[in-house]
Amino acid sequence: MSLTAGNKRRGGGRKSGARRTENNRLYAHPLPLEFSLPQTSWSNHVLGLFGFPGTRVLNPHCTGIFAADTHSVWITEQRDVMILWRQGFFGKGDLSRSEPSWQARQISARKAAGKYMTAEEVREKRRAERKRFKLDRAAAMAQAAAEAEAAFAEGRQVEITTIIPSGATWKPQHAISEDLPDGAAAPSSENEEWHEEVPDLEHLQLTLQEAFFLLWNLNCLTIINSATSEPMTLQEIWAAFQGTPDSTPISVPLHVQLYKRFDNxxxxxxxxxxxxxxxxxxxxxxxxxCVDLLLYKRGPVFHHAEFAVIVLPVYEDPADQENSPFDLANAEPFSWSWLSTTLILAYVTIPAQSRISPNALTSPACLAHYSVRDIVLRRFIPARMRD
Incomplete structure (x- = not known):
């Protein structure tokens, strides 16, 4: 089944006002690729006559450090962190839930209380306000019920004087300003002083899948070996990401090469x-x-996730599963009782070891033998699906 992001009712996560405009500006590029257009249409026409495209693709190059202990790639340069996060939302801050905003949060805490807020601080404040609203509403409903019971016991007409707050009229004591964009800061001179006082101890942490996508498909990432401080070749990265010892020769029998398998x-x-x-x-x-992946249309700063994804490995040859050294999650049949949301089951078919030569695993070309099929599941909700 093909993917269709037709869930129109999820508007609660949308931003509004100046903050949405600022997000559109900051996160305008879906990938760390930019396109440079010629200054004049005449130059574009001349280049076209000689077979040269007028538009150039610019991929800003970033550098990361391979951390074998955490199975990730660390991005430590602030310039590279901003490029990868703002152009595709790659990685996460190791001291943050998602956006690498640890330093901004520390600076915000030292400034005027609540005036300069990061996206995480805005989210936490809104959660606290929603909790406060629910408590106020519950207290008002309890008081109204008590008034009604007292009037009924005295035999007089029930007159409710307590006003029960609603989500449309209830206001917090300190409203959040929508005029400040995420990560808004004070004037540049004051900002520089705070940055000097608060060192940035956070790095962007990429998963191995994100790092290899940036390296192999977009050619915008160089990975450094933490042991030698030297750039790693594609072959070294390919082996390291699979956990394959570099000393293992390809001539070793397949059952000995525990990591050189298609179900890696x-x-x-x-x-x-x-x-x-x-x-x-x-x-x-x-x-x-409790899922493997979340799919966003544009990114977490714009909307909530459209789909949750569970990866379900399927062996083309059942014998490969029996002798596999890997215990892949969800490779066995599962119960349907835990399905409770809009979910995608992504079935990835693992090529049979008997059909393809093990030599194919020496390069990323082996990925062409995998296939992915997805099935969208939606929980039936009577209140929303009556029609």
Whole structure:
């Protein structure tokens, strides 16, 4: 089943006002690629006569450090962090839930209380206000019920004087200003002083799937070996991401090469990641919601996730599953009782070891042998699906 993001009712996560305009400006590029147009139409025409396209693709180059212990790639340069986050929402801050905003939060805490707020601080404040509203409404309903019971016991007409707040009329004591964009800051001179006082201790952490997509497909990432401080070649990265020791020769029998298999977890998860990124989705980790991936139309600062994805490995040859050293999640049949939301089941077919030569695993070309099929599940909600 093809993906269709037709869920029109999810408007609650949309931003409004100046903050939405600022987000549109900051996150205008869906990938770390920019297109440079010629200054005049005449120059574009002349270049076209000689077979040269007038538009050039600019891919800003970034540098990351491979961290084998955490199975991730660290981006430490602030310029690279901003490029990868604002142009595709790649990675997450290691000291933040998503957006790398630890330093901004520290600076905000030292400034005028609540005046300069990051996206995470705005979210937490709104959650606190919603909690306060629910408590006020529950207290008002309890008081109105008590008044009605007292009037009924005294035999007089019930007159409710307590006003029960509604979501449309209830206001918090300190309203959030929509005029400030995410990460708004004070004037530049004051900002520089705060940045000097608060060091940036956070780095952007990329998953192996994100790092390989940036490296192999967009050619905008160089990965450094943390042990040698030297750039890694594509072959070294390919082996390291699969957990394959570089000393393992290809002539070793297949059953000894425990990591050189088509059901290697990196290959299975990358096939799914590449599939949805190629369809234009913004992909984030879904461990918070007990799923593998979350799919966004434009990114987490614009809307809530449209779909949650569970990766379901399917072996082309059942014998490969029996002798596999990997215990892939969801490879066994599962119960339907835990399905409770809009969900995508992504079935990734693992090529049979008997059909394809093990030599194919020495390069990313082996990814062409994987296939991904997705099924969209929606929970039946009578109140919303009566028609």
């Amino acid at each position: 977890p990196f290959l299975v998860n990358y096939a799914v990641y590449h599939h949805y990124r190629s369809l234009g989705w913004i992909i984030k980790g879904g461990i918070k919601f």
